[in-house]
Amino acid sequence: MSAETSPVVLITGASTGIGKAVANLFADKGWRVAATMRDPAKGGDLAARQGVAVLPLDVTQAASVAAAVAATLERFGRIDAVVNNAGYGLFGPFETASEELIARQFATNVEGVFAVTRAVLPTMRSQGSGTIINVASLGGLISLPFFSLYAATKFAIVGFTESLSFELAPLGIRAKYIAPGGVSTDFAGRSLATTVGQGENPYAASLGKVMAATGARRSNYSSPELIAEVIYTAATDNTGRVMYLAGPDAEQAYSLQRTLSEADRLAMLRQHAGL
Template sequence: MNKTIFITGASSGIGQATAQYFETQGWNVVATMRSPEKQNVLKNSERMLLLKLDIEHPETFNNVIETAIERFGRIDVLLNNAGYGQHGLFEATTSEQIQRQFSVNLFGTMEITRALLPYFRAQKSGNIITITSGVGRVTVPLVSIYAASKFALEGFFESLSFELASQNIKVKIIEPGNIATNFEQTTKSNFATDENLTDYSDYLKKMDEVFKGIYSGGGSTANDVAATIFNAANDESHVLRYVIGSDLQPLIDIRNGGTDESYMNVLRNTFTPNDLAP
């Protein structure tokens, strides 16, 4: 029997690329998204099943999971990919924006994981793979809420990995650096700003220049991430974290290999410009 992967947030970007990649490798793919009727890349086929799933509505999860199992017999891998980035000034970010960021990125991910655990325990195997972010380990300005949700995911799944090892269920974390998807454009569309917060104007202009330089340096592709996810799905080791991107690994090495002060100084040199000091 072919193995089956269950993907959240498969409508575009990494989720969509991963669905395509696993299908070409002979896997069954359950590609879930909020609006499957709008999907024009992924198609229902012998090995591909598109299902409606909104990560903010856990009351629907069991029905979706049961439909997937009826079709393919079992689920071997859960890929927690659904999420988005609430970027912007923390002071300009509303309570509603903060709550929704955690509702989608953290609480929804927890609930779909919880919903699949009884099936993984019953079949005495399973693999939970979660997309976090480089800013779940090494953060930067203007992503405080997004980074908080990703730091939370990192801690949650690291802890969960110990519990689930007793049930022969693996936990894997994928940490992408700069990825060439539509994520940046989507993020800009809901960037938190407040025209009354003029004290930040010079800093925002400076950071816009800094981030343009970072993004112009290129990065990995969604297919690169999909290939790493495939390796994690087939990796029998107990490796927890998979870092993607030459931009991210050196910063993680600095954080892991030196003092906290030296790590913070490296980031301050980029993100706390001396010419903006009062």
């Protein structure tokens, strides 16, 4: 593959975690990479790589989305794959979530995916090819307590992607989603917002149990590099497959819960969550 003919991927949220690992892996494989991020100053080592363009993109800003797609086309001339990765978690009781917190969660995790997808579709349609890869979550297939709003966004992405896959297939465009389990990134740190405010919290007892159970599992999380490998497979396997579980925990939990009755499934999730 010469540099001018190698495929092109646009990745959102490439400053850290899964997005950064995806940018590095695709660059390793010879792809040309538009590694987009809210603050391009965070793209230092990526920017130094050949065939990588670090570009500003905040998925909640329509003008920013349009500018990043235009800059990618100007630099590379085509877009073969998009990885809608930007997103963050929102943890805590639903009741105490402000409208502002809810709106920001959906603006980023759902409407951000819509905006980037809409912005690249005309290009992929005119190419007659392309793959849209949306980073959902195991939490978009199975929900855990106190993640109601995050689950709502990731279940939305799963349904959106599966439906889209049917309507885009006749145009030569594929839509796929990735469902990672736990991944060692900034997700559980700086990227996890909380609905828990000041003052008395009527959910404190069960919230404490869930936080203890979740914290105890962090040592089993997958690396972002492993998730990036699954995303690379989705971009290159040339199949119409839509769902890609990512990480041993995701594969195990998903296959186990499919064998259970609803009562047993809910009991398993309660126990898993420490309730």
